[in-house]
Amino acid sequence: MARPNLPAARNKSDRVAIAGEDLIRVEDLRKHFPVQSGFLASLLNRGHIPAVKAVDGVSFTIKRGEVFGLAGESGSGKSTVGRLVLRLHEPTSGKVVFDGVDLESLSSEEMRRMRSRMQIVFQDPLASLNPRMTLGQAIEHPAQIHMPEFTPADRRKQVLEILHAVGMNPPEAYYDLFPHQISGGQRQRVVLARALVTFPEFIVADEPIAMADVSVRSILLDLMMKMKEEFDLTYLFITHDLATAKYVCDRIAIMYLGKLCEVGPLKEVYEHSAHPYTRALLEAVPVPDPLYRRTEPMPAGEIPNAINPPSGCHFHPRCPLAKEICSAEEPPLREIRPGHQVACHFAEELLK
Amino acid sequence: MSDDILYSVRNLTVEYKTRGGNVRAVDDVSLDIRRGEILGLVGESGCGKSTLGKALMRLHDGPASITGGELWFDGRDLMSLSMREMPDIRGAEIGMVFQDPMTSLNPVERILDHLTETIHTHEPETSDAAARKRAEELVERLGIRRERLKEYPHQMSGGMRQRVMISLALALRAKLVIADEPTTSLDVIVEAKFLDLLKELQKEFGLTILLITHNIGVVAEVADRVAVMYAAKMAEVGTARDVFADPKHPYTQGLLKSVPNIKLDGGELYKMGGEPPSLLHPPSGCRFHPRCPFVMDICSKEDPAFEPVANGHLASCWIYQKASAVKTSGKQEVRHG
DSSP: OOGGGSTTOOOGGGSOOOTTSEEEEEEEEEEEEEOOOOHHHHHHTTTOOOEEEEEEEEEEEEETTOEEEEEOOTTSSHHHHHHHHTTSSOOSEEEEEETTEEGGGSOHHHHHHHGGGEEEEOSOHHHHSOTTSOHHHHHHHHHHHHOTTSOHHHHHHHHHHHHHHTTOSSHHHHHTOOGGGSOHHHHHHHHHHHHHTTOOSEEEEESTTTTSOHHHHHHHHHHHHHHHHHHTOEEEEEESOHHHHHHHOSEEEEEETTEEEEEEEHHHHHHSOOSHHHHHHHHHSOOSOTTOOOOSOOOSSOOOOSSSOOSSSTTGGGOTTOOHHHHHSOOOOEEEETTEEEOOTTHHHHHO | OOTTEEEEEEEEEEEEEETTEEEEEEEEEEEEEETTOEEEEEOOTTSSHHHHHHHTTTOOOTTEEEEEEEEEETTEEGGGSOTTTHHHHBTTTEEEEOSOHHHHSOTTSOHHHHHHHHHHHHOTTSOHHHHHHHHHHHHHHTTOOGGGGGSOGGGSOHHHHHHHHHHHHHHTTOSEEEEESTTTTSOHHHHHHHHHHHHHHHHHHOOEEEEEESOHHHHHHHOSEEEEEETTEEEEEEEHHHHHHSOOSHHHHHHHHHSOOTTSOSOOOOOOOSOOOOSSSOOSSSTTGGGOTTOOGGGGTSOOOOEEEETTEEEOOGGGTHHHHHHHHHHHHHHHO
């Protein structure tokens, strides 16, 4: 993006931005949602309110300039992690450090300013756009909040340039349209444009292409990667689709029932997966080749309830390799190969 | 109609009345479903695949209606039946599994009652005990313990609910099961197990399955033959091997290249330009022509016929019909002369 031409371009050189340094550091993050129960039940429980442990002790770092994938099945807590990282939810405990700043230490005004540096793109673009705002207004809105020093004319110019950058051409033709007047793929482009208008450094993309038509997905992914280069972005890419993750992520974390079971460089995790759950997930992805047949058996059952998760390793009731220790002791996330962390008692055996 | 064809759809057209005018959601579509096969029907949202699935049971109401074509099921002309006779076919001979089992099952009825009610409706002579026994045997075959029959749908997981839906179709020994995005609401591991189950049932019960999905991977995994729809028209039909190894229609070619494959190393995904058109104002001629990399003059003018391009492999594309097209224009010239 030709940033110097834009009125709102912020001089990024005053920020010490080094590719490869840690942009996001998440430490032992937890989010427990209390379960609503009746008055009588709360009396009987004597003040102990059961909780859904959506995120239960998650730690990882995201380096500046990388695409960090967070994958798991529905109910694994991956979306909650995305929101916690942006402090859209207050964590129960643990911390999120963004560019060296502990987000929890910020006042609400400081946090508000910080938000111009971090954005989110959700799965459903129609639900993300106000039906009564024109596309131009929607994209301009964050700029109004975060860049009050610019004139409306400057902002309009900037919105048009960003519309052009995300491939909505000619941008003038789209500025005054409403979300229902454009197609689903175009809507996701507009949502991306809105996220980019404040020149953020970090974007959480929560299943950004899951709603798009199959023939439109690859072009949206390509656009996201182009924008990453032009805007020097770092992505947290949340997805349930390991096949898609393969085409975009540099590193990936696999999540199961509120915990990480495996983290590492994408190729390393895919080729040398050392957690039985990761293996099952990779094996279960349907392959678009009729001559390919799955060989490994699938784990039993389905993802359990996060209110009373299984003891020890959360995956042990479904795990084909489970032994006694698995139900008694929770395996810690430990490094077994350079940059490759796994939470399984038998990771070494699996790698053999 | 030859004996190995269970369901034959001929030139089917289904229209929706909307304020903007009539929309043809299924436009002159012909399709054969062979006995004992899993036929995968793929297409993007809005291409008419679900409308086609419902039309096979004449399950359409409100603004939708079948405005043309023939439906031949197991030698019978379904269009000649009255709407009162259709319920005897639905459920009993053609079962249906939808995407969201929670909206298909009655939330205040136990699983057992779903099954026995279905059996009694179509076979009133069956005793309670016999119906119950059949239900128990069936769900156990599908991997659900018989004790769970007394539970309500909300007590079961998504994968189990979908197995209950299948058991409803099997309870009456339906000849054809139409499964519309049956695994879309399931997680990949549960999806993989459900697909394995479908294949087992196909072999064990000689079941014929029409699997409607947008997921190319799912089709590759289970389908014997594949039908590809685009903008209310049938684009291509062939065996799964042929369609995946040698796709004929440019839309199928682009679609297959744009799907991420976890088993392939690197490489870029193909990026198809444009988006599926609105059916309210479909493009002239071949509906894919504005997105087609091989577009020719004729493509925007005339609709290509859906014709065989190889043995058992049909496609509607002018690339393969050049010869006959030239012939027609030649004839016209003669006439003009």
